[in-house]
Amino acid sequence: MSLKGSCLCGGIGYEIDGDLSPAMFCHCSKCRKSNGSAFALNSPVKASDFKLLSGEHLLRSYASSEDAKRFFCETCGSPIYSKRMSMPEILRLRVGTLDDDIAIEKVSHIFVASKAAWDDIHDDLPQFAERPE
Numbered sequence: 001m002s003l004k005g006s007c008l009c010g011g012i013g014y015e016i017d018g019d020l021s022p023a024m025f026c027h028c029s030k031c032r033k034s035n036g037s038a039f040a041l042n043s044p045v046k047a048s049d050f051k052l053l054s055g056e057h058l059l060r061s062y063a064s065s066e067d068a069k070r071f072f073c074e075t076c077g078s079p080i081y082s083k084r085m086s087m088p089e090i091l092r093l094r095v096g097t098l099d100d101d102i103a104i105e106k107v108s109h110i111f112v113a114s115k116a117a118w119d120d121i122h123d124d125l126p127q128f129a130e131r132p133e
């Protein structure tokens with residue numbers, strides 16, 4: 001299965017050749033800040049399955065911790081994926097940037113301990129205070 005996605009301005013386009021892993025709602029303060037939202041829906045993707053189709057020169061990164069970098073479009077600010085330097089073979093795709101409207105398996109809510117007080121979770125997925133091992 002091949003999936004396409006892009007940033008808000010369209011400068012960055014990408015394709016994923018392979019399956020998305022089940023996605024997690026991340027309520028951590030860093031995902032909230034970088035998305036300007038209650039949470040991010042992130043899906044692990046093999047780096048080897050991810051191909052930039054356009055906008056490589058627009059892709060900027062920010063080191064949000066010693067181990068993690070967040071990649072985003074320098075023009076429109078869309079977050080595209082994050083990567084842990086200790087795990088470079090896996091990207092955590094920001095599912096909201098996909099253009100193909102597909103069913104995605106959601107498995108859990110993580111970092112619920114740092115979710116915003118106004119963020120109400122209305123489903124029965126398992127919730128974890130931080131990242132489950």
Ligand SMILES: [Zn+2]
Nearest residue numbers: 007009073076
């Ligand atoms: Zn953009």
Ligand SMILES: [Zn+2]
Nearest residue numbers: 026027028031
């Ligand atoms: Zn997060």
